[in-house]
Amino acid sequence: MRLLRAFFIAFLTAVVGCVVAFFVGDYLTRLAHVPEMEGQRGMTVVFLCAPLGILAGLVVGIVSTILVRRRGLAGFLVAQGWSLLIVCGLAGLLVGVPYLLSDKPPRIDGKRLELQFELRAPATVQIPDQPDGYSIRVSLYTDNRQSRFAFIDWSAITKDAEHITIPGNVPLLTHNKTRSLLASIGNEPAGSQFIELKIPPSPTKQDETWSEWIFATQRADLSPVPEPDRFAARFRVRSAD
Secondary structure: OHHHHHHHHHHHHHHHHHHHHHHHHHHHHHHOOOOOHHHHHHHHHHHHHHHHHHHHHHHHHHHHHHHOOOOHHHHHHHHHHHHHHHHHHHHHHHHHHHHHHOOOOOEEOOEEEEEEEEEEEEOOOOOOOOOOOOOEEEEEEEOOEEEEEOEEOHHHOEEOOOEEEEEEEEEEOOOOOOEEEEEEEOOOHHHEEEEEEOOOOOOOHHHHOOOOOEEOOEEOOOOEOOHHHOOEEEEEEEEOO
């Protein structure tokens, strides 16, 4: 009878642990800025966080059953209650402690910020009449790591005799010493170029004005970019709220 009670308590606690782990994992992966690219964040939640939640629920349920010696329905309810309370307490710690220690998004006047940019490419660069996320891609690199893809305003792309101008924006989620844009047009390696951004870790109101045009200096493979092929960008920060 005691073995059967342990089984049911461990099973129910594992189910709750799995459900809670989905929410905790979703929060922690967002807090850690795990990339969405190719489903990395979703797979982390499903294949790492959920199994850990199940394992934690099983262990907590078994230990609670062993420690609670009361018999009958009262003993079952007490052990189950303690199990669920411990699982929820662990979830609260896993959410609260990382939040307190995490790098919060920079703000101006209490408002979150995003980076607004205009990417300028030579007119010789070919883009389709209806661009998509594969033909034009811009991602923000922070401290030399890819952090987030930018939103491209396809309807606002303009062309003239010398340039193609591509506007977009991307949220600023952390305080970083170095930031850069990796702009990729087409599928050729030569079409991916780094543009270094001169933005302080904590932007101020002075950074809400447009910068000068900054030219790319190297490709994605770190080779230099010939002057006629260089991309350029100008940027500013603005409220994301």
